[in-house]
Structures are given as C-alpha cells and as structure tokens.
Amino acid sequence: MILSSLLTYHRRGLAEGWIPPLYLAEARIDxxxxxxxxxxxxxxxxxxxxxxxxxxxxxxxxIAPVEPVRSSNIRxxxxxDRPDYALGLPEWDKGGPTVKTRAxxxxxxxAFCEAHARMLGGHEGPAAALRQALAGGDLAAALAPxxxxxxxxxxxxxxxxxxxxxxxxxxxxxxVELSELRELATQALAADxxxxxxxxxxxxxxxxxxxxxxxxxxxxxxxxxxxxxFQAEAFNSHGHEQGGNAPVGRDQVLAYAAALGVLGAxxxxxxxxxxxxxxxxxxxxxPLESVFECALGGRDxxxxxERGEQAIEQALGALRRSAVQDPQATAPFxxxxxxxxxxxxxxxxxxxxxxxxxxxxxxxxxxxFALSERGRPYTPSVLGLVYRLISFDDSRGDKSAxxxxxxSLVPAALERGRPLPPALLYFALRALRxxxxxxxxxxxxxxxxxxxxxxxxxxxxxxxxxxxxxPAQELPMSLDPLNNxxxxxxxxxxxxxxxVQDAAFRLDGVSPGNAALRSRFFNLALSAPVLAxxxxxxxxxxxxxxxxxxxxxxxxxxxxxxxIDAVIDRLDPVLPRLLTPPEQGEFIVGYHHQRQALMRPATxxxxxxxxxxxxPRPLEQATNGEAA
Amino acid sequence: xxxxxQSQMLYVEGPWACFTRPEFKAERVSYDLITPSAARALFxxxxxxxxxxxxxxxxxxxxxxxxxxxxxxxEVSGKAPSATAVLRALRGGQSLPGLDSASQxxxxxxxxxxxxxxxxxxxxxxxxxxxxxxxxxxxxxxIFARRAAAGQAFHHPYLGQRELAVRRFExxxxxxxxxxxxxxxxxxxxxxxxxxxxxxxxxATPLVYFPRIEAGCVAVPPLDAVRAAGTSAAxxxxx
Numbered sequence: 010m011i012l013s014s015l016l017t018y019h020r021r022g023l024a025e026g027w028i029p030p031l032y033l034a035e036a037r038i039d040x041x042x043x044x045x046x047x048x049x050x051x052x053x054x055x056x057x058x059x060x061x062x063x064x065x066x067x068x069x070x071x072i073a074p075v076e077p078v079r080s081s082n083i084r085x086x087x088x089x090d091r092p093d094y095a096l097g098l099p100e101w102d103k104g105g106p107t108v109k110t111r112a113x114x115x116x117x118x119x120a121f122c123e124a125h126a127r128m129l130g131g132h133e134g135p136a137a138a139l140r141q142a143l144a145g146g147d148l149a150a151a152l153a154p155x156x157x158x159x160x161x162x163x164x165x166x167x168x169x170x171x172x173x174x175x176x177x178x179x180x181x182x183x184x185v186e187l188s189e190l191r192e193l194a195t196q197a198l199a200a201d202x203x204x205x206x207x208x209x210x211x212x213x214x215x216x217x218x219x220x221x222x223x224x225x226x227x228x229x230x231x232x233x234x235x236x237x238x239f240q241a242e243a244f245n246s247h248g249h250e251q252g253g254n255a256p257v258g259r260d261q262v263l264a265y266a267a268a269l270g271v272l273g274a275x276x277x278x279x280x281x282x283x284x285x286x287x288x289x290x291x292x293x294x295x296p297l298e299s300v301f302e303c304a305l306g307g308r309d310x311x312x313x314x315e316r317g318e319q320a321i322e323q324a325l326g327a328l329r330r331s332a333v334q335d336p337q338a339t340a341p342f343x344x345x346x347x348x349x350x351x352x353x354x355x356x357x358x359x360x361x362x363x364x365x366x367x368x369x370x371x372x373x374x375x376x377x378f379a380l381s382e383r384g385r386p387y388t389p390s391v392l393g394l395v396y397r398l399i400s401f402d403d404s405r406g407d408k409s410a411x412x413x414x415x416x417s418l419v420p421a422a423l424e425r426g427r428p429l430p431p432a433l434l435y436f437a438l439r440a441l442r443x444x445x446x447x448x449x450x451x452x453x454x455x456x457x458x459x460x461x462x463x464x465x466x467x468x469x470x471x472x473x474x475x476x477x478x479x480p481a482q483e484l485p486m487s488l489d490p491l492n493n494x495x496x497x498x499x500x501x502x503x504x505x506x507x508x509v510q511d512a513a514f515r516l517d518g519v520s521p522g523n524a525a526l527r528s529r530f531f532n533l534a535l536s537a538p539v540l541a542x543x544x545x546x547x548x549x550x551x552x553x554x555x556x557x558x559x560x561x562x563x564x565x566x567x568x569x570x571x572x573i574d575a576v577i578d579r580l581d582p583v584l585p586r587l588l589t590p591p592e593q594g595e596f597i598v599g600y601h602h603q604r605q606a607l608m609r610p611a612t613x614x615x616x617x618x619x620x621x622x623x624x625p626r627p628l629e630q631a632t633n634g635e636a637a
Numbered sequence: 638x639x640x641x642x643q644s645q646m647l648y649v650e651g652p653w654a655c656f657t658r659p660e661f662k663a664e665r666v667s668y669d670l671i672t673p674s675a676a677r678a679l680f681x682x683x684x685x686x687x688x689x690x691x692x693x694x695x696x697x698x699x700x701x702x703x704x705x706x707x708x709x710x711x712e713v714s715g716k717a718p719s720a721t722a723v724l725r726a727l728r729g730g731q732s733l734p735g736l737d738s739a740s741q742x743x744x745x746x747x748x749x750x751x752x753x754x755x756x757x758x759x760x761x762x763x764x765x766x767x768x769x770x771x772x773x774x775x776x777x778x779x780i781f782a783r784r785a786a787a788g789q790a791f792h793h794p795y796l797g798q799r800e801l802a803v804r805r806f807e808x809x810x811x812x813x814x815x816x817x818x819x820x821x822x823x824x825x826x827x828x829x830x831x832x833x834x835x836x837x838x839x840x841a842t843p844l845v846y847f848p849r850i851e852a853g854c855v856a857v858p859p860l861d862a863v864r865a866a867g868t869s870a871a872x873x874x875x876x
Contacts, residue, residue: 010669012660013829212659215830215845237660241714241743244663247841255659256843350709355664355746357706424703 011359012213012237012257014343015265017292018272028271031263032198033191034075035270036089038172039068040164041183042096042152046176048141050148053155054174055163068170073185074194075263078223085121087128087194088185089172092164094121097149101165118148128197135175135187142173206251211258213265218258222251225266227354229273229288230281232347234354236269237262277302282392283412285348285357287419293340295364300325304371305391305422325372338365344423346416357416360423367423374422377467380459381487381605389463391418397460398436410436421471428477429468434594437464441597443532451520454527455604462601465594478591488602493579496592499538500599502576503531505569506549508607512565513552535593539586642761642774644694645781646809648817649679650754654702654796655747659832659843665747667704667797669826670850671696673857674834675797676757679806682794684781688767689774692860695758697821698853702750709744753796754816756809782808821853833863 022028029035043051057066077084085094092098097118099106106114122143129140142148156164163169173184184190206222224237239245239254246254272278272288280287280302287305291298304325344367346358360367379388389397392415399411417430439445440461446454472478482492488501507526514521521528526545534541553570556562588596656668656675673693680691718734726733761774761781784790785808794803807817826849833844844863848855 010829011658011666210845212832212843212845213830215847238663241663242716243712243714246662247835255662257660350664350744350746353664356661356666356748357746359666359704359748420703420705427703 010361011343011345011356012261012265014290014292014341014361015268016213016261017341018290018343019264019268021292022268022271028267029072030195031260031267032075032195033072034267035070035274036073036076036185037068037070037170038073038089038183038185039169040092040160040171041174042142042148042171043174043181044138044142044176046135046138048138048144050142050151050155051176051181053152053160055160071172071183071185073172074191074198075267076225078225083117083120085117085124087124087197088190089170090121091117091167092169092171093117093167095148095171096152096164098152098161098164100167106165124197128193130193132189132193135177135182135184135190136193138175139173139184139190205259206253206256209253209256211261212255213257213261216258218256218260220252220256221259221262222253224252224257224262226352227266227269227273229269229347229354230279230286232281232284232286232349232354234347234349234352236265236347236354238353240352280305282415283408285346285412285416287344287346287358289342289344291340291342291364293336295337295340295342297325297342297364297368301371303390304375305419325368325375338363338368340364342367344419346419358420360420370423370425373425374467377470378463379486380463380466380601382459383605383608386486387459389460391415391422394460394463397457398440398464426475428475429471431468433464434468434590437461437468437597438535438590438593441531441535443528458597458601458604462598466598469591469594469598472591481591481595484595484598488606492599493581494595495581495585496538496588496595497599498576498580499534499542499584499588500596500601501603502573502580503534503541503545503596504600504603504607505573505576506545508604509549509552509556509566509569509573512562512569513555516555516559516562535588535596537587538596539584542584642689642778644758644760645680645778645785647680647683647757647759647785647806648699648754648809648813649757649794649796649803649806650700650752650816651796651801651803651805652752653707653749653801654753655707655749655801656797664745665749667747667749668828668831669701669704669750670698670828670831670848670855671753671755671757671796672832672834673846674832676755676759676857677834679757679794679796679803680759680781682790682792683806684777684784685791686777687764688772689761689763689777691759692762693757693759693857694859695857696855697756697758698824698850698855699754699756699816699819699821700752701822701824701853702753704748705751707747707749709746711742712745713738713741714743715741749801750796754819756817756821824853825851834860836860836864838864 019028023030039055039057041054041056043054045051057068059066071089073089074087076086089095093100093110093114094117097114099110099114101107101110125143126140129136132140142151145151164171174181175184175187176182177187206220208217209220210216211218211220224235226233226235237252237255237257239251244254245251268290269288272290273286277299278289289298289301340363341361342364343361344358345356347354348357349355375388375391378391378394379386381387395411395415395418399414414430414432414436417432421427421429438461440457446457466484469478469481470483473481473483482489482494482497484492484497489497492498503526510521510526526548530541530545534545553566556566556569585592654667654671655665656670656672657665658668673696676693676696677691680693685691713736715736717736722734725731761777763772763774785806788806790806794806795801796803805816807813809817828848828850830845831848833846836842836844844860846858846863848857
C-alpha cells in the first residue's frame with residue numbers, strides 16, 4: 010500500500026505539473042562545458058553560487074535524466090554525470106590521480122561516450138554537436154586549455170556534476186533543457202533493459218512490466234537508503250535474487266523514487282526529528298496538506314501565533330464536519346516515517362486514511378493538550394512541548410530521548426484509540442524535578458509547569474478514553490470547580506499556599522527566591538502530600554499573619570483564606586499518603602489550573618468584606634488527625 | 638465426484654501478526670489485512686494432507702489491529718544450510734556446513750499488527766491424488782472439525798510469522814458465542830494489490846489480487862480464478 014499510495018501521488022503530481030515526467034528528476038549541475046554548434050569546446054564554467062555568507066557554494070538545479078543505479082558496475086548517466094564519466098577526468102586527492110583512477114575514468118568515459126553515441130544516433134542539431142564533442146573519446150584533452158587550478162580541483166571530486174551547454178542559434182542552451190535531447194534521453198532510458206530482471210507482473214500495480222533488478226537509493230531530508238532492497242541472502246526466497254523476490258516494475262520504481270524525492274525536498278510535506286523523517290501526502294487535493302505540519306507540531310511561519318492556531322482549527326474543523334461525499338474529506342491521506350539503517354530505509358510508521366478521519370483524530374489530539382492560559386485557550390505545539398519537557402541539556406541522551414518521545418507521540422496523534430506513551434507522563438514529571446528550573450526564574454517555572462500540565466492532562470484524558478487508566482474525571486482546560494479528586498485538589502491547594510507566600514513577600518517588594526515554597530516543597534507535595542502539608546501549613550499561617558498585619562494585605566489574605574477553605578471543604582478526610590505517577594499528573598494539572606485561575610483579571614475576584622477574619626480552617630481533618 | 642467440500646469457519650486471534658509485504662521483506666512491513674496465504678496456513682496447521690488443499694473463501698475482520706513497530710530484532714543475514722547440503726557433507730566426509738549467527742547478526746525492524754482477530758472461511762478442494770483414490774472431502778471436513786473443536790494442531794498456528802503465535806483459535810459453528818461470534822468491524826477500503834498466494838503448479842509464482850473490504854468482510858476469489866485472470870480478478874464484498 011505504501012508504494013501504491015506513492016504511485017498515486019506521483020500520478021497526481023504529473024497531472025498537476027509539479028513532478029517531472031518519468032525518467033527525469035531534479036539534479037544539480039556544478040560545472041558546464043560550453044560546446045559550439047559543431048562540437049568544439051568553447052569553455053568550461055563553474056556555475057555554483059554561494060548560499061549565504063557562510064554556506065558552501067551550490068550548483069544550479071535542473072530537471073535531468075535520472076541517475077542510474079550503480080553498485081559496482083559502470084553505468085553512465087545521460088547528459089549529466091560525474092567528471093570521470095562525462096569528461097574522462099579521474100578522481101584525485103592531494104597526491105594527484107593514480108594509475109588505477111585514470112584507468113577507471115577512461116573506462117567510465119568510454120561507456121559515457123558509447124551510451125551517447127547510441128542515444129544521439131544520426132540526429133542533427135544539438136544532438137550532432139554533442140555527438141561530435143564526444144566522438145573523439147578524449148574530451149579531457151580538448152578541455153585542457155580551459156581548465157585552471159580551481160576547476161581542476163573541483164573536477165577531481167566525485168561529488169561534482171558536469172553537464173553541457175550547446176550553442177543553438179548563437180545562444181548557449183543547457184543540454185538537459187533542450188526538448189529534443191530530453192526526448193532522446195527519455196526514449197533511451199525507457200528502452201534500456203540493463204537494470205531489468207526480465208518481464209513479470211508488478212506486485213504494486215498488478216500489471217505486466219519489466220521488473221526492476223535493483224531499487225535506487227532515495228534521499229529524503231538527509232536520510233538516505235533504499236526503501237526496497239534485497240542485498241542479503243536471507244532476503245532471497247525460492248531461488249530469486251534481488252528484485253525478483255518482489256517484482257516491481259521499473260517505471261513504478263522510478264515513479265515512487267521521484268515521489269519520495271519531491272516529498273523530501275519540501276518542508277511542507279516532510280519533517281525531520283533526529284534520525285527519523287516524517288513524510289505526508291494526499292492522493293487528492295485537501296486542505297489538510299497545508300496545515301498538517303503545524304497541526305502535528307512543526308514550525309510554519311505562516312501558521313504561527315494565534316492567527317495560525319485559528320487557521321489550523323478551522324481547516325481541521327471543516328474537514329471533520331465535511332459530508333462523507335466531500336472529496337476533500339474522503340481524499341486518502343498518508344503519513345510515513347522512515348529512518349536509515351545499513352543502507353536501507355526502515356519504515357517506522359505507516360498510516361493511511363480519509364483526510365476527514367485523520368483531521369478529526371488530529372484535532373482530538375491537539376484538544377487533549379489544550380490548556381487555558383490567562384483566560385484564553387492555548388494549544389502548545391507538540392514538538393515544542395517535547396523540546397520543553399526534554400531540554401535539560403544538549404547531551405546526546407536527551408536528543409535521542411526527544412526523538413523517541415516524538416516518534417511515539419505521532420502514531421497516537423493519528424489514531425484516537427491509541428493510548429499515549431507512558432514516557433510522556435514520565436518526562437512531564439521529570440521536567441519539574443528539583444533544579445530543573447532556577448528558583449529566581451518564575452516565568453520559566455510557569456512555562457515549564459504549563460508544558461508538564463499539558464502533557465499530563467493529555468496522557469490522563471487519553472488513558473481514560475482508551476480505558477488503559479482507571480476511570481477518573483476528565484480534566485478540562487481550566488479550573489474545574491466540580492473535580493473533587495484528591496490529587497487535583499492537593500495541587501490547587503499548593504498553588505494557593507504558594508500565592509500566599511508570594512503576596513507576603515511582595516509587601517516588601519521582594520521575591521521569595523530560594524525560600525519559595527515551590528523550590529523547597531513542590532516535589533515533596535507531589536509525591537507525599539500529607540508530609541508536605543504538615544510542613545507547609547505552619548509557614549502559610551505565618552505568611553497570612555504578615556498579610557493581615559499590613560493594610561494592603563488584608564484583602565488578599567481574606568480572599569486567599571476563602572479559596573483555601575473552599576478547597577479543603579472539597580477534600581476527602583482521608584488523604585493519600587503517596588501519589589502514584591498518574592495522580593502526580595493530576596496534581597500538576599490542578600496546580601497549573603489554580604495558578605491560572607489566580608491570574609484572572611481583578612474584576613473576576615470577589616472583594617474582601619471589612620472585618621472578615623482571615624484565619625483558614627485547621628487542617629487536622631485533612632491530615633487524618635496528625636498535627637499540622 | 639465431489640472434489641470441493643463445505644466451507645469451514647475458523648476464528649483466530651492473536652496479540653501480534655505480521656503478513657509481510659514482499660517488497661518490504663528486508664525491514665518488514667505488514668499488510669493491513671491477513672493474506673489468503675497466511676489464512677490457508679492457519680487451516681493447514683490444524684489439519685492438512687497431500688490429498689487436499691485448503692481454499693480460502695472469505696475473510697471477516699473482527700479486530701483489524703493497528704501497525705506497531707516491533708523495533709530492531711536480532712536476525713541473521715544468511716540462511717541455514719539445507720538438509721541436502723548437510724547430507725552431502727556427511728556422506729562426503731566433509732565438514733558440516735553451518736550458520737555462524739554471531740558473525741551474521743543483523744538488526745531488522747518489523748512493523749506488525751497489534752491485537753488482531755479474524756473469522757476465516759475455507760473449503761477443502763481435493764487434489765488429483767485424492768480424486769484418483771476415490772477420496773471424499775466429507776471425511777477430511779469431519780476430521781478437521783473434530784481437531785479444531787478439540788484445539789488440536791500439527792504445529793501451533795501463527796499469524797504470518799512462526800514467532801507470532803495465535804493466542805486462540807476456535808471452530809465457528811451456529812452455536813458459537815462470545816468473541817468468535819462477534820460482528821465484523823466497520824471497515825471499508827480498497828486495499829489495492831495484495832499478495833494472494835504462491836502458485837506451486839508452476840514453480841513458486843507469486844499471485845496478486847485486488848481485495849476490497851466492505852463492512853469488514855472480503856470475498857477471496859478461488860485460486861483458479863486468480864491464476865486464469867491474472868491480476869484482473871476483482872473481489873467484492875460478501876453477499
């Protein structure tokens with residue numbers, strides 16, 4: 010299905026004009042040899058251009074005949090090739106070319122000339138010029154007067170690509186872009202049976218075809234390998250070798266390789282995270298293509314910010330609500346994840362379904378991570394969330410952890426019934442461990458708490474929906490006044506107690522710094538809340554007393570006391586001594602919700618009435634009778 | 638002369654299944670649906686003789702599963718020597734051929750299906766040898782039914798690969814209840830070209846067919862139809 014889906018995408022690209030025809034592909038040219046209409050060499054030009062102030066120079070991109078699959082044999086490419094093939098110039102390093110490399114270059118160049126002689130035949134015009142130039146079999150000698158030291162050094166590299174410009178009506182035209190030469194090259198490639206394993210029935214298209222013997226290596230976003238390969242004995246069955254094991258037509262091989270190349274070249278249809286590349290495509294036009302990357306959590310300049318969020322939600326919502334017959338909603342949409350191993354591309358993920366269905370799953374996934382930030386809904390970018398949770402340092406272990414976490418999140422994003430990986434909760438809790446955030450960086454702490462709360466909320470809600478976790482109340486985006494779950498309320502309580510301390514310190518115009526409750530007691534409250542309450546409550550009482558004594562603090566003290574009382578009233582008298590990891594996730598969500606609720610505008614807060622006592626109820630009941 | 642028996646229905650479920658795509662046999666990727674070849678192997682595991690072959694008629698998907706990567710598993714890049722090669726070495730007094738797994742160890746990943754359940758329908762088709770001997774499919778049907786009901790098998794049935802064993806298999810009758818009688822899942826899709834089976838009449842020629850799954854059911858064409866019509870044998874939903 011993977012290959013047949015790529016073939017369908019290739020057909021769409023051909024019809025819409027953004028995939029080159031069969032036997033043609035994007036290629037790079039670094040050096041051009043200029044030929045007169047009679048085949049004389051006019052000059053040699055380095056056509057590379059600098060890519061920015063620091064980037065290495067890069068050749069021009071053209072559409073040229075495809076590169077043949079070369080393993081250990083000599084197979085020339087038509088109209089464009091390495092210097093040893095195109096010009097007979099050997100590869101050389103600092104010491105200069107060796108006898109061996111000279112001989113190899115001579116053989117390669119001979120094959121190149123022979124292939125072009127067959128292709129160009131008795132045709133006139135530019136074909137005759139090229140044929141004449143290659144007829145001598147020693148193009149290097151004709152080029153010698155035109156080669157300086159720099160060009161020689163460039164042409165000594167195997168990675169350099171050389172092509173030709175031919176004089177047509179007084180103007181130099183690229184040989185690969187001349188229609189007559191391109192047509193001849195395409196016909197020659199179609200007729201070439203060199204890499205064919207003979208006739209057979211293609212297992213991808215189901216039609217009779219010339220079967221490809223070897224599949225080419227494909228490069229997508231820097232990850233290179235063969236998607237289909239049989240280069241070990243264990244892969245051969247029933248006496249077949251190479252492509253005979255899974256007959257795929259040569260044309261189909263070229264088509265899927267071209268489709269992969271186009272997908273990998275576009276950032277709007279591919280994303281690389283670590284060693285894994287994610288590709289997505291639609292077999293018919295659909296708006297999901299344009300928002301998929303950002304919806305999943307990549308970065309798209311046009312879709313960043315609040316306006317971008319709205320655009321994503323609108324696109325996903327429209328697809329979700331579309332009628333069954335809507336072609337945009339029923340268009341098959343595919344997602345493929347690949348990584349490289351030993352020259353092969355390993356399939357890590359494959360998901361194909363109607364665009365409307367995937368849009369619904371993606372929208373549900375994003376909604377699970379959504380939280381309320383300062384009264385407005387906020388959906389964090391999933392990739393950004395992963396980076397926030399695993400961003401302690403740049404050590405290699407963390408980079409691979411990020412890649413593994415993102416790799417395990419993507420399948421869950423594309424299928425609503427799949428639980429989220431437990432690693433998500435693990436990293437959400439780990440992100441708030443002592444020392445993760447500096448004590449005097451309250452904004453960094455807020456961002457980290459938001460990231461952890463978002464991840465924990467998504468994990469718990471998905472676990473509840475897929476029944477992999479014990480049934481619990483669904484966690485909303487903002488503070489839930491009806492949630493009486495003990496871990497959730499304990500998180501709210503800790504947030505309120507923290508606010509009491511902040512308010513008391515702000516009276517003196519200072520911040521708590523290292524004495525902040527979150528620095529000293531957050532992890533204790535997270536794991537053993539009863540113990541934390543017994544230590545924090547006396548401190549909170551002291552801060553409340555300070556607030557009540559100050560004229561500017563009395564209203565705050567009264568308000569916070571009422572909030573604390575409200576939470577304690579809802580707490581069950583029997584508190585858990587230790588919190589399990591899912592309960593710790595609830596704690597963090599409650600903590601974040603209460604912090605956000607306290608940040609609401611002042612008009613939302615009930616003003617304190619004069620003379621109201623600001624003493625909170627004792628917590629003996631909450632701590633099972635133990636002294637607070 | 639009765640050469641085709643009545644259909645037998647078998648319910649199978651397993652935690653893992655991998656019906657390897659031929660083009661992705663190096664780094665395995667499973668088809669989304671059980672192949673007729675793998676379905677045939679399940680019936681053969683319970684009961685098979687050279688006198689007949691199983692012909693899968695229909696596949697009902699009770700649980701379609703989801704593709705989950707199994708990660709890198711240690712395998713070998715070579716093949717174990719054949720029995721013929723070993724016997725030749727023994728008779729010739731040569732050193733026995735072997736497979737050094739330590740030096741040929743490679744990691745190969747697998748994208749397999751997780752938690753699948755199928756209800757498979759197949760019928761017995763007598764081969765030329767049985768027909769010549771005057772055999773009757775009813776005899777083999779009865780043996781199969783007894784063995785399947787008792788949970789007997791020549792080897793443990795598997796879902797595509799030997800190490801992905803079936804958790805449970807059960808003969809489906811009119812009185813069946815529970816999972817084996819659960820309705821098929823709601824799955825409608827054109828699955829494109831899919832491996833059908835090997836045609837052993839002419840070496841081992843792979844056959845391809847184009848299943849279309851509707852309401853979780855696929856009608857599998859007979860081998861003769863796929864062989865004769867090539868790949869133009871279209872499949873439709875069960876009536």
